[in-house]
Amino acid sequence: DVKVTQSSRYLVKRTGEKVFLECVQDMDHENMFWYRQDPGLGLRLIYFSYDVKMKEKGDIPEGYSVSREKKERFSLILESASTNQTSMYLCASSFYRGSSSYNSPLHFGNGTRLTVT
Amino acid sequence: SQQGEEDPQALSIQEGENATMNCSYKTSINNLQWYRQNSGRGLVHLILIRSNEREKHSGRLRVTLDTSKKSSSLLITASRAADTASYFCATDRETSGSRLTFGEGTQLTVNP
Numbered sequence: 465d466v467k468v469t470q471s472s473r474y475l476v477k478r479t480g481e482k483v484f485l486e487c488v489q490d491m492d493h494e495n496m497f498w499y500r501q502d503p504g505l506g507l508r509l510i511y512f513s514y515d516v517k518m519k520e521k522g523d524i525p526e527g528y529s530v531s532r533e534k535k536e537r538f539s540l541i542l543e544s545a546s547t548n549q550t551s552m553y554l555c556a557s558s559f560y561r562g563s564s565s566y567n568s569p570l571h572f573g574n575g576t577r578l579t580v581t
Numbered sequence: 582s583q584q585g586e587e588d589p590q591a592l593s594i595q596e597g598e599n600a601t602m603n604c605s606y607k608t609s610i611n612n613l614q615w616y617r618q619n620s621g622r623g624l625v626h627l628i629l630i631r632s633n634e635r636e637k638h639s640g641r642l643r644v645t646l647d648t649s650k651k652s653s654s655l656l657i658t659a660s661r662a663a664d665t666a667s668y669f670c671a672t673d674r675e676t677s678g679s680r681l682t683f684g685e686g687t688q689l690t691v692n693p
Binding site: 522 | 614616621622623624625626629669671680681682683684685686
């Protein structure tokens with residue numbers, strides 16, 4: 465089974481801190497994604513990556529950056545955490561299948577619930 | 582507004598009954614996927630239906646897709662208490678650069 469592991473289940477940080485959320489997958493997937501999930505807003509895509517050292521902005525990239533130095537690891541960085549970044553963060557990965565890359569399902573980690581005080 | 586919108590937002594049924602959830606979307610898609618999320622956990626993929634397919638089955642799950650109405654439905658037959666979860670549809674829009682967009686989900690409660 466594919467395993468997507470997020471380093472922390474719960475995290476509490478102070479406003480202004482730099483926060484790193486780590487995600488590792490063990491199935492050699494090309495694609496990796498970061499979503500945040502908020503009540504009433506569903507899942508929103510922050511950033512995604514199709515390959516090592518490659519990144520693309522999602523729908524809500526402001527206040528975030530990402531790093532993909534190795535294929536199996538995709539990090540989400542909050543440069544200066546703010547209270548409106550309190551949320552559930554979900555990492556996912558999938559196979560790349562040519563032009564139909566989204567015809568492969570996403571495999572999600574269990575999420576990191578981040579609270580910024 | 583969301584590309585995929587589920588309806589109803591919440592559904593409560595008795596064990597053994599069928600549960601139907603609907604998803605509507607606005608733009609043309611390559612495929613539509615359904616996911617399930619247990620409380621406090623990540624999402625788990627249930628089923629994918631391509632734009633040229635009309636119906637798909639997987640165990641107690643039946644998914645239909647009507648591209649003319651831009652809608653899909655997920656039917657869970659003979660529901661169990663363990664089916665209690667949130668269910669999300671996600672679309673891969675033709676013009677999105679293959680971004681997967683999720684709806685807000687339907688919270689299903691199956692009462693024993």
